[in-house]
Amino acid sequence: MDITINKQIVPKNEKEQDFTPVFKINNLNLWYGQDHALKDIKFDIPEKQVTAIIGPSGCGKSTFIKTLNRMVEMVPIVRMSGEIVYRDKNIFNAKYGVEELRTQVGMVFQKPNPFPKSIYENVAYGPRIHGIKNKKVLDEVVEKSLRGAAIWDEVKDRLNENAYGLSGGQQQRLCIARCLAIEPDVILMDEPTSALDPISTLKVEELVQELKKDYSIVIVTHNMQQAARISDRTAFFLNGEVVEYTDTSTLFSNPSDKRTEDYITGRFG
Amino acid sequence: MSRDKTNQKSIRSMIQENKSSRSQSAVMEKVVPKIFLICAIISIFTTIGIVFTLLTETFTFFNRISIVEFFTNTRWFPFTSDENADFGIIALIMGTLTVTAIAMVVAIPIGLAAAIYLSEYASAKTRKIIKPILEVLAGIPTIVYGFFALTFVTPLLDKIIPGGISIFNALSPGIVVGIMIIPMIASLSEDAMNAVPNSMREGALALGATRFEVAMKVVLPAALSGVIASFVLGISRAIGETMIVTIAGGSRPTADINVTESIQTMTAYIVQVSQGDTGYGTTIYYSIYAVGMTLFVFTLIMNLLAQFISRKFREEY
Amino acid sequence: MPLINKESVKKRMGTRLAANGFAKFLFILATCFSLLVLGVLIYRILSEGLPYLSLDFITNFASRMPERAGIWAALLGTIWVMAVTAPVSFILGVGTAIYLEEYAKKNAFTKFVQINISNLAGVPSIVFGLLGLTIFVRLLGLGSSVLAGGLTMSLLILPVIVVASQEAIRTVPREIREASFGMGATKWQTIRRIVFPAALPGILTGTILALSRAVGETAPLLVLGALAYVAFVPENIFSQFTVLPIQLYNWTSRPQEDFHMLAASGIIILLIILLIMNSIAVLIRNKFHKRF
Numbered sequence: 001m002d003i004t005i006n007k008q009i010v011p012k013n014e015k016e017q018d019f020t021p022v023f024k025i026n027n028l029n030l031w032y033g034q035d036h037a038l039k040d041i042k043f044d045i046p047e048k049q050v051t052a053i054i055g056p057s058g059c060g061k062s063t064f065i066k067t068l069n070r071m072v073e074m075v076p077i078v079r080m081s082g083e084i085v086y087r088d089k090n091i092f093n094a095k096y097g098v099e100e101l102r103t104q105v106g107m108v109f110q111k112p113n114p115f116p117k118s119i120y121e122n123v124a125y126g127p128r129i130h131g132i133k134n135k136k137v138l139d140e141v142v143e144k145s146l147r148g149a150a151i152w153d154e155v156k157d158r159l160n161e162n163a164y165g166l167s168g169g170q171q172q173r174l175c176i177a178r179c180l181a182i183e184p185d186v187i188l189m190d191e192p193t194s195a196l197d198p199i200s201t202l203k204v205e206e207l208v209q210e211l212k213k214d215y216s217i218v219i220v221t222h223n224m225q226q227a228a229r230i231s232d233r234t235a236f237f238l239n240g241e242v243v244e245y246t247d248t249s250t251l252f253s254n255p256s257d258k259r260t261e262d263y264i265t266g267r268f269g
Numbered sequence: 270m271s272r273d274k275t276n277q278k279s280i281r282s283m284i285q286e287n288k289s290s291r292s293q294s295a296v297m298e299k300v301v302p303k304i305f306l307i308c309a310i311i312s313i314f315t316t317i318g319i320v321f322t323l324l325t326e327t328f329t330f331f332n333r334i335s336i337v338e339f340f341t342n343t344r345w346f347p348f349t350s351d352e353n354a355d356f357g358i359i360a361l362i363m364g365t366l367t368v369t370a371i372a373m374v375v376a377i378p379i380g381l382a383a384a385i386y387l388s389e390y391a392s393a394k395t396r397k398i399i400k401p402i403l404e405v406l407a408g409i410p411t412i413v414y415g416f417f418a419l420t421f422v423t424p425l426l427d428k429i430i431p432g433g434i435s436i437f438n439a440l441s442p443g444i445v446v447g448i449m450i451i452p453m454i455a456s457l458s459e460d461a462m463n464a465v466p467n468s469m470r471e472g473a474l475a476l477g478a479t480r481f482e483v484a485m486k487v488v489l490p491a492a493l494s495g496v497i498a499s500f501v502l503g504i505s506r507a508i509g510e511t512m513i514v515t516i517a518g519g520s521r522p523t524a525d526i527n528v529t530e531s532i533q534t535m536t537a538y539i540v541q542v543s544q545g546d547t548g549y550g551t552t553i554y555y556s557i558y559a560v561g562m563t564l565f566v567f568t569l570i571m572n573l574l575a576q577f578i579s580r581k582f583r584e585e586y
Numbered sequence: 587m588p589l590i591n592k593e594s595v596k597k598r599m600g601t602r603l604a605a606n607g608f609a610k611f612l613f614i615l616a617t618c619f620s621l622l623v624l625g626v627l628i629y630r631i632l633s634e635g636l637p638y639l640s641l642d643f644i645t646n647f648a649s650r651m652p653e654r655a656g657i658w659a660a661l662l663g664t665i666w667v668m669a670v671t672a673p674v675s676f677i678l679g680v681g682t683a684i685y686l687e688e689y690a691k692k693n694a695f696t697k698f699v700q701i702n703i704s705n706l707a708g709v710p711s712i713v714f715g716l717l718g719l720t721i722f723v724r725l726l727g728l729g730s731s732v733l734a735g736g737l738t739m740s741l742l743i744l745p746v747i748v749v750a751s752q753e754a755i756r757t758v759p760r761e762i763r764e765a766s767f768g769m770g771a772t773k774w775q776t777i778r779r780i781v782f783p784a785a786l787p788g789i790l791t792g793t794i795l796a797l798s799r800a801v802g803e804t805a806p807l808l809v810l811g812a813l814a815y816v817a818f819v820p821e822n823i824f825s826q827f828t829v830l831p832i833q834l835y836n837w838t839s840r841p842q843e844d845f846h847m848l849a850a851s852g853i854i855i856l857l858i859i860l861l862i863m864n865s866i867a868v869l870i871r872n873k874f875h876k877r878f
């Protein structure tokens with residue numbers, strides 16, 4: 001019941017905000033049919049930082065992150081209201097094509113999902129669909145992206161082999177490389193390490209740290225240690241609402257909401 | 270590092286530059302689904318074409334031969350002079366039904382038994398050997414079966430049956446059509462039985478039932494509608510079968526069925542007319558459409574019936 | 587006194603087990619019957635057909651003299667008809683499947699198309715012959731040509747290709763489509779570059795199997811007016827033609843034993859062609875089995 005009470009409270013982090021936002025989310029609501037999955041979401045996502053989204057299962061993390069590149073619209077029963085402003089443009093504006101948005105806002109999925117093609121073709125896919133045909137340019141992009149995803153050394157001799165021959169962790173880094181190839185502005189990651197072993201997880205975490213020099217990253221994670229380790233800011237979701245959003249160290253050391261505290265200390269549900 | 274930076278700019282900007290060419294691709298996005306829609310509509314046009322063709326030509330036929338005579342006369346003698354010609358489809362229907370009945374007598378027990386064996390008894394290994402063989406049987410062209418009926422089954426029957434059998438008869442093609450349908454009934458019935466959850470079998474087996482009892486009292490009743498649907502589809506196939514009955518059944522339409530004597534089915538009649546030098550526009554020419562229409566209605570009813578039965582089946586689990 | 591008489595249960599158990607054993611024997615017998623038929627059929631055809639089988643038999647035209655007769659015209663006729671059928675049925679079939687799986691909304695029209703396709707699959711092939719005779723041969727004035735035959739065959743196997751292609755497209759995982767959309771690919775780009783290539787092995791397997799059915803089909807082409815006796819090779823798609831099964835029908839329906847043996851030889855060739863086609867289909871299926 002205290003959910004309704006808290007809704008009125010203006011997040012107190014509002015005034016601490018001293019960053020350039022890439023995304024400004026305003027009163028975002030989302031329904032799956034009758035199911036109200038996101039409720040009045042309102043916060044800004046900083047540029048060139050890592051923003052972590054945490055919260056219990058089913059609280060709407062994936063739903064939220066998928067609204068940022070409008071992938072959520074692939075579910076036919078979805079309805080939305082509110083606005084998401086990406087670099088001064090409302091992404092729900094009819095004139096703003098989803099393809100254009102998704103070119104700028106890349107996504108890495110929970111389960112590694114390489115295409116059933118060669119490693120090279122996987123990475124070259126993005127540039128190709130965006131009209132880049134020059135073989136030399138493609139070669140360069142492929143190498144640079146694979147290096148960027150810290151997988152170049154492992155695959156440089158087998159670029160023409162099928163990507164399904166890679167290990168799960170390698171596949172996930174390949175997916176990151178594939179995403180880097182079109183040089184997006186923002187990278188969304190939905191539990192990118194949940195299907196990986198600890199060593200691969202570590203590699204991806206290091207990679208995320210590396211990537212935030214050039215990219216703004218939003219990462220959903222179930223793992224609070226992970227959020228604490230790699231993110232600059234953290235949003236805690238509960239039942240489709242943002243309970244608390246502030247910089248990561250504050251959220252974990254000195255949560256202002258009781259429910260956040262319960263959750264991060266593991267006392268939750 | 271600095272080279273990296275310029276390169277990075279360039280890819281992003283290259284993609285931006287290519288945006289102009291996207292209007293083309295936007296056109297594709299609109300046009301392509303329409304092309305595929307046209308492909309899908311062609312399948313509807315095929316059905317419309319079939320119904321329309323059969324209907325119009327049959328209509329012409331009924332302008333010359335009364336529909337009442339067509340469905341009540343039991344004699345089919347189209348090739349005599351116009352006044353003496355008889356167009357009583359019952360003779361052809363009887364031929365078709367005789368062959369179908371014989372075929373089902375062969376195909377149902379054997380197909381069902383094979384299905385039970387495959388789904389309830391056979392090991393995965395045995396199944397792996399037998400299923401491809403059934404597939405091979407199903408893939409053999411009907412002309413080959415027709416040859417087999419005429420040159421092997423008929424002489425064999427002639428030896429077995431006291432009093433012999435005529436070279437063209439209903440029995441031989443009936444049996445061979447049945448053989449042709451066995452794989453279809455076996456595999457469709459097996460699918461239906463495989464869909465029965467294993468927990469039901471285990472429950473009965475745990476009570477000490479034998480495999481046979483499980484098959485008969487648990488699996489078969491549960492899979493019954495799927496099994497029956499496979500029979501109905503088999504009947505439909507037998508009704509529409511052409512080459513086997515044309516080659517081995519002969520061309521003597523008759524309503525007095527004697528399975529050791531020559532008959533003619535609806536399909537065989539259509540082939541006979543196509544093979545002859547019947548001119549376009551003659552009554553005989555139109556008669557093949559009337560026969561085709563009857564054939565089409567028969568098989569359509571069977572197919573719809575099979576779909577109806579198996580749809581009920583799906584609701585059960 | 588015990589409720590269940592163990593003795594009688596035991597006794598009944600004996601008969602029940604016997605029934606089980608006997609039934610199993612019958613089931614195996616029935617299954618073996620099919621194998622037996624296949625064996626006899628192949629043995630008969632080989633023993634009758636091998637003597638006439640020679641290179642001349644393949645390269646000779648049909649003839650009234652059995653020892654000089656061959657299947658050249660029929661073989662090329664079959665190839666010509668398939669050369670029309672294969673591309674037409676592939677494009678129409680795959681196009682329909684893509685429409686149904688990727689673009690169609692779940693509405694009455696889509697359902698109607700789907701039901702229509704499954705019903706078309708059950709229409710006897712000879713009825714397709716009547717359709718082809720009326721529409722292609724007469725209405726469009728194509729005559730009893732390779733084109734008319736090929737188009738009729740395309741419509742005949744269309745449902746099979748549609749259903750096989752739909753199944754193949756459905757096996758392409760949602761995840762890789764999402765990956766493509768997530769990179770800013772359009773729907774058509776995703777279909778063309780991801781879904782179609784991934785589904786292609788399944789589509790090809792289905793198409794080849796459907797074509798192998800068309801190769802063995804006789805009735806519709808007979809109704810179309812394909813010739814039974816042909817001593818020339820088709821020159822283009824407007825030529826008259828015969829096909830292998832029709833040639834075999836022609837020989838089979840003659841009373842002389844010699845022609846039956848010719849038919850058996852021709853059947854061997856026909857079965858070899860089908861065997862090759864099926865092997866290719868199985869090869870593709872196994873090579874790409876369970877990739878996702």
Ligand SMILES: Nc1ncnc2c1ncn2[C@@H]1O[C@H](COP(=O)(O)OP(=O)(O)OP(=O)(O)O)[C@@H](O)[C@H]1O
Binds near residue numbers: 055058075
């Ligand atoms: N495609 C869908 N159709 C209907 N409801 C959905 C759909 N996807 C998600 N939901 C509902 O929306 C709510 C939020 O789901 P979401 O997947 O965003 O949760 P999540 O926080 O990502 O959970 P997890 O940590 O388990 O991934 C859930 O109640 C879920 O049942």
Ligand SMILES: [Mg+2]
Binds near residue numbers: 062190
């Ligand atoms: Mg999730």
